[in-house]
Amino acid sequence: MSDTAAPTPGSTPTDPGSATAVTSPPGDFTGAPRRWWGMAAIALGTSLVIMDATIANVALPVVIEDLHMTATEAQWVSAVYSLVFASLMLTSGRFGDLFGRRMMFIAGLVVFMGSSLAAGSATGPMMLLIARLVQGIGAAMVLPATTSTINAMFTGKERSIAFAIYGSAIGGMAAVGPLVGGWLATDASWRWAFWLNIPFGIVAVVLASLFLTETRDRTLRRGIDWSGTVLATVGLGGIVFALVESSSYGWLHQSDGSLSPVPFALAAGVALLGLWVWAEHVRHQRGAIVQSHLGLWRIRNFRQGTIASMIIALGEFGMLFTLPLVLQGALGYNALGTGWLMMVLAIGTFLMSGAVPQLTRRLGARRVVQLGVLVEAAAVIGLALALPGNAWTLGICLFVYGLGVGMATAQVTNVSLAEVPVGLSGEASGLLTTVRQIGSALGVAVLGGLLISSLTQGTQTRLDSTQLPETARSKVVTIVHDSIGAAIPGLRADPRTAPVAQLAADALVDAARISTGVAGGILLVGFVATLALTEVSPEETARRRAVTESTVES
Template sequence: MNVDKATAGLPEANSRRRWWALAAVALGVSLIIMDATVVNVALPVVIEDIGLTATQAEWMNAVYSLMLAALLLTTGRAGDLWGRRRLLLVGMVVFILASVAAGSVDSGIALIAARLVQGVGAAMILPATLSTVNAIFSGRERAIAFAVWGSTIGGMAAVGPLVGGWLTTDVTWRWAFWLNIPVGLVVLALVLWAVPETRDPGEHRSLDLRGAALSTLGMGAIVFALIEGGQYGWWLQDSGALSPVPVAMAIGILLMVVFVLDQLRRRRAGDSVLVDLTLLRLRSFRYGSIAALVVALGEFGLLFTLPLLLQNALGYSALGTGWLVLFLAIGTFLISGATPQLTARFGARAVVRIGLACEAIAIGGLAITLSASISGTAIAAWLFLYGAGVGMATAQLTNVILTDVPVAESGQASGLQSTFRQLGSALGVAVLGTLLVVSLGTSTDSHLADAGVPADARTPIVETVRHSAGAAIPSLQADPSTEIAGDAAADAMITASRITTGVAAGIILVGLAATLALPAPARRDEEDGERADAASTEADA
């Protein structure tokens, strides 16, 4: 894939609108990233309001990130061929319409379906925004633009829970989705006014539909297996029959292996490919992308499980949970102002590593100090440190990943690294969500036994708590006849959350280890900036 080029004819006045274009794409990114987390604090209320099961709750979150991960390669390539601005506009319209549907549903299946369509729209938006930034900025301005883009991802992931908590408490959880309508319309207006059209100028290129099908079905099957393992059993069902989980996992892995081999074969033959996997030969791109996947796995998995703990076991309201998680965003935004100076002094690799170390320390500290008596101040402090780490790591990781990528391959590389991030997000919800539910069931049974509850009476309580992902705990505690069971389940929720949070810290450490393999940065070709400047003065006739 060639470097992003704005097509010919863009007026000079439009080239001066690039900062407005950055505002448009940053707002678009903030919308789709916020929507990945805005429903987290509303989740207990949604579970009770429309009767979601624990598995449906996981799917409501994971299907959004899954569609993002599964379709980014396809939509990124489609934008290269047919115009990224055009894809951005279509994606925003799809996203807005799906948000209308998500806020109007009355069943778990309908909500999951609406979230799936939201994910399709978001998958059109995300690669178009990054490629547009890459096309219209150069040199020092490009570094600033990438920092804004990356900080938006980290910060808005934390702002989402506050917005969701406020809407759930003072209005209705449905406005967590309907809020996308007015903001989305603003994005559409800014894109139409300020964002130039960009596309791949290469001729005789087509969309690899076979690769798109293989990658989408393969990742879908793998995430299905991870989410449904607790429901159907990892090997055998309760009836003794073979569970569909290992079958789905095997099919998913097989499809992804076939996808990789097919992409390599097509590239050797000179045919169009969905993604140039030879980019992974670059050490900076390979290890940076692995780090991005692992970090997203830990971050988004934590943001899924933490609100469940705060509301179901520690007694926080949805709004109170949002205010606590806001300290994560505060840490992110405050450190973002100093990140350029830190990068200039220590280098992008060092800033990423420092950020990941702060994240791991914060999550690990939260896991160690988590208890029924932990104060809100302590939670806020850990989240603030975690947010500072996110601000350093996320803002610079994109720059590190793309630093050694040839200019002509930058657009494709942008789409691939975004896919790694979104796959990590989907896997984070699946892996840590499943771990929380499984641990919650086991721990609840153990705590009920310690409280003297007979075995025949424990089973229905354990199933109720597990299938509701802990949402049933407050009602159990409120009923005098089940208060003892409710208190035991709350303690079990804390235990399960400590396990899940500890695993999240370990995952972040794996991401940190991946960055240790990053090579020293090579001197950036100045021609990169000149070409990007030239791209910003061209447009489609």
């Protein structure tokens, strides 16, 4: 059997020496029906990875009680997943180009399922934290392989449909996670929040084994740039650590007055990434193997799309971090009620995913991205104005926001990767996803920090107008600050502290208005960034890919 797969419609034939050469599993798996079964595997695997980033947050209070976790240990349940996830995606995308993206996808799912079994079986905090760390490794192997495989498998009209499905998986599952987590924590066991990954992961592995075509870059020299890999991984780890932990340690000083590790981690991360860029340039000039092709940044739509993706993720995830806190802390929703309200967002995303291919044919992918980001921004600004609002008002804003996510999230990836040589899809996908994760962490750090500071100041101001002793006021402010408002329902349940709790709840609503409004403004900046994207026809895309394939390494 030939070592290369038959070209898909609209693509140019490949040969074993080209960067687009692919290998197939036994049989012809390049036909349209089989490609869509492969797409089902990608969507399912992506859903598990994305959902697991949010599902644990809602179940966390029950986990804390069951495993007797400290506050620091509880914070690291989510932080360690995000930290490892973001740090390794660039490297895993590169490994996918070298050794095969289908192989990385399947191996990542196996690692993810094994660690999910361990997380659900955890008997103590340390076992859970180690399992979450390994889950992050598996997730980092899965996600770059998905977008790079789509980039290699689909062209023309099918490409827009595939990325629409991918976008609904990302946007929808980010919203479904809280619902599933709330339901499991309320009616079953928090352990099923992790064990649920196993049966669905097995289905994804079987589908991928049968229907995904293996793709890799056959022009890449065998070998690994270990120095570049270490510099990029540790540098990204330092930056993400600083962003994720800034709310816990403080940007300069901790609560006890000691120096915070955050600025040192951030400075070290930036310095290491700067050293990585310099080292990669020097290695490339010498003709040595490199960990990342810096020439990718010369591709206009990839460069502008990556910048836009980071800004959009900053606004999106900052808002998604803020909203559950105000719903449960100030507006009286429980975990399950919050999950149901967030489910409305997922419904909007899923519904829009069906219309995106037709919209893309009529308007072009670039216009769909721009329209989607504008709809997102309008919905988030509307949400800021509507707070505290009722369930219907908030639900309408979230539904419209979901429509925008359905248009923007995947199509910005589609546009960004369209001109990237297929052989470098894994590397480009890993880089794009890494930058998006940094944007997400930055959104939580900046908008979460804004929420906390506004909440603390607002609570202090309101309590200063009461007759409470200063020590009591200080204690309440500390409790509200440290819990980011999560302690307000407990204060409200006690008749002695109910009036104080209401003042804190009002401060949380005001703080959420500010941070959500800023998130809407950031999304408007993201819209401006998308104006630099260019619309390219499928024929022109193929021509540009051929040009960039020959120049990206120069």
